[in-house]
Amino acid sequence: MDGNNTIWTEKYRPRALDDVVGQKEIVARLKSYVKTGSLPHLLFTGPAGIGKTTSAVALAREFFGDDWQVNFRELNASDERGIDVVRNQIKQFARTAPMGGAEFKILFLDEADALTNDAQAALRRTMENYAYTCRFILSCNYSSKIIDPIQSRCAIYRFRPLDREAITEELNRIAKTEELNITDEAMSAIIYVAQGDMRKAINALQGGAIISPEIKEEMIYEITSTARPDEIRELLGIILEGNFDAAEHKLNELIIGRGIAPGELLNQCYRALVANGDIDRQLKVEMISHLGDADFRISEGANPNVQMEALLARCILSAQNSGR
């Protein structure tokens, strides 16, 4: 039973490019590199958990076959982000010849946007001078943090958050192997919680599977400490009605009773507000602004409970003013 002692995100990480879900166009391009045997430097951008690392590793596997590990190196730039890592570690790897008859090696630099500007500048010529022996794949969340000279040296691939179909497909594949049964509501819950992030989705699923092979909606919200969307809608409804006592009661139920972190609650309220088409738009913007204020104050170390209640009061006031 290795299902109980390995992390599923690793166990089910796609080995082949074909198994990477939700990034069809990108995968097609990457596959054609393998077919022609030529590869430029690449820059993968996009939020977490959508297949950047997976694609890089799969690409290396397809290029190098069984020997892939000797010719592939993964470095996480957020661990060591100074100029020394470029001048020592990266250069050392890049300048040595590839092994096993491969034409070049691949260096995967994760979270490259964490590199200082100095380090990025040092990377520029390394990428070119050793292009004969080594290709670079950089990955980052925001391409705007990568300096222009490096962007100019790379083919840029913009990964996007995974949609409902992609996550459903992958989770069903896992469920089949692990002999799980996921209800439709549970699937929707996972998709809601994951926000396009496959890693989050799979973690939620594994968390549920530890409790029972029958994956149910409540389990997902329970283990991820997330409120159900209808609870958030209910809270917003009470605020719009202007009933402070009821709103406070609901808030305490969620935060104290269910152990949902105020930050998560703010996140969910934000999503619910943006998606809500019924609220007056001006009021909506005002409430989002209140959310942001509360979020900022809490991040600065203010008492979350006080700030959350103050938030309720402010939102109620805005709602009443907008009615008039």
Added chain:
Amino acid sequence: MQDWVEKYRPKSLRDIVGNNTAIRELAGWASGWKIGDDPVLLYGKPGIGKTSAVYALAADMGWEVVELNASDERTKSVIDKIAGTTSTTMSLTGASRKLLVFDEADNLHGNADRGGARAILDTIKNSRQPIILIANDIYGVAKELKSACTLIQFRSLQARSIVPRLKYICSSEGIKCNENSLLNIAEESSGDMRSAVNMLHAASAGSDVQEGMVATSSKDERSSIFDLVSAAFKEKDDRKLMALSFEIPDTPETTGQWIEDNLSSLKNPAEMALAYSYISKADEFLGDTYRRQYYTLWRYAGAIMLIGTAVSARGAGISGRISPPSRWGKMYRAKKQKGLRNSIFRNLSGKYHMPEDTLRDDMLIPLSIIADESPHEFARENNFDKDELDFFLHDKVRSGAVIKDIQKSEKEKEKAEKKKQSSKKASAPVQPPSAPPVDPVDKDNREEDPADVEEKKKDLSQSTLFDGF
């Protein structure tokens, strides 16, 4: 199989696309090069052929290249070791000369490269081999370095001059290509040949280049900031609006600037005030985001500025063209000025033993008066260049003339010293032939700036002597 950028790097200066003046200048410098000539400093945006030009030049001239770039450690000792021996010894391989290249001269890093700029400067002064420096940002180059070099600027390439090169690559790779898609790539690359070649490589991997494919591999795909700005003024569905904002690569900060610059299309003052109240609230969040490095706040900033604008515009849409923030051009100039100001006060603060802000608040006027009274002494004493002197004088023409004077007198001094040394070494026979060349230089001086130069020079040497004590 090689990376295309390397594979199709021009082998000769003749193959380099665009920048004809710069290339001519460079070739002229190289063909006439003799010991004691100034090095050249090539500068310009990434991907427009600076490094390629240097290697092509070396190939054309049959020179060997020794390169030091930011990926090498560039402390004083390393530069002395590598560059020092390179620049004063002859090549083993029989190449006629060794070309010493300092790439990324604008990236000498504080602690990691301590003393680097100084060492490069020393190398330049004593070099018996040609030297080229390369930089993206001319203002990032230490000014001592800048003033020791002949500057050659490389400019961005026109899309139409990129296309033929792409076509050539396609035909050598045996790839069929569609004229339009090549033009798309060229335009998308905004004058950056390397980026264009990369895009072509990405778009063509394994197949022919068709129009649709270009999009997936280009810098910026599908939605652009234009779509977002236009949507912010008319979209009624907030979810769609926010989804669109995730599609574009720009940060909320950039988006905010775009929106703000287009708010003028709101005609009603009440609408405009409302829109500005949202933009300013969003801006507060952006400030907090960066100040605290708390990126969660980004989403509030984004939502407030986008939905807020939509509310204020009442779905009316934008009348007229969507234009990029006009402030950018001004900001670029202001930033330059600010950088200049900071570097001046940093240098002076060490010299006068005063904090920078005291200098700025209390000493700016006295210093300006001194500068106005005796610009030559002032500039020489502080080792100012044209822009720095002009910061006090506010007279470009005059500052330029002053600096020119100083440079000339310095060159003469150097020559005189060299003469002294050479005359010491080989006393009698050398002197007569080396004496005459001085005259024409002096004549030149007199033509431009009669008599004044000679006198000023004397003044200068005296005053600096006194100041020293």
